Structure formats: C-alpha cells, structure tokens
Amino acid sequence: MTFVVALALSGPAFAQKLVDPNAVAPEYREAAEARRAEQIRQRECAHQADVAKVLPRDRIAHITKCLAEAEAAPHPATASAHE
DSSP, rough: OOOHHHHHHHGGGGSSOOOOOOOGGGGGGHHOOOOOOOOHHHHHHHHHHHTTTTHHHHHHHHHHHHHHHHHHHHHHHHHHHHH
C-alpha cells in the first residue's frame, strides 16, 4: 500500500522539465534554446486544451493542430528580430 501511495505522489516527478540553456555547454546552447521554445509551445497548447475542456480522446489531435498553427503563424519576437 505504501508503494502505491509513493508512486501516486511521485507522478509529477516523471514529467519532463524545461531545458535550461544556461546549464548546457556553450556549443549546445542554441539547440537547448530551440528545445525550450518548443517545450513552451507544447505546454501552451496543452493548457489551451485544458481550458477548452477537450476530451482525453481528442487531446492529442487538439494539441497537434495547435502546434501546427503555432508553427505556421509568425512569432512576434522572431519576426521583429529579422526585420
């Protein structure tokens, strides 16, 4: 019984943490920054699915569509940096 309780309480510990670009070697920092940006987009889409109360069976499709739309839309910070 104790094992089950410990496993239930450690569930969030298995979640993937955000990448910290400052914690990696300088030659991998750009890749870490890109990975962190992707993780943030994924979390935002998951949050939108939570707010919209998407059914679990439709959650992956909703998140995939959200990520595709986010990728297709120009990012304000990126767009202004390239001008």
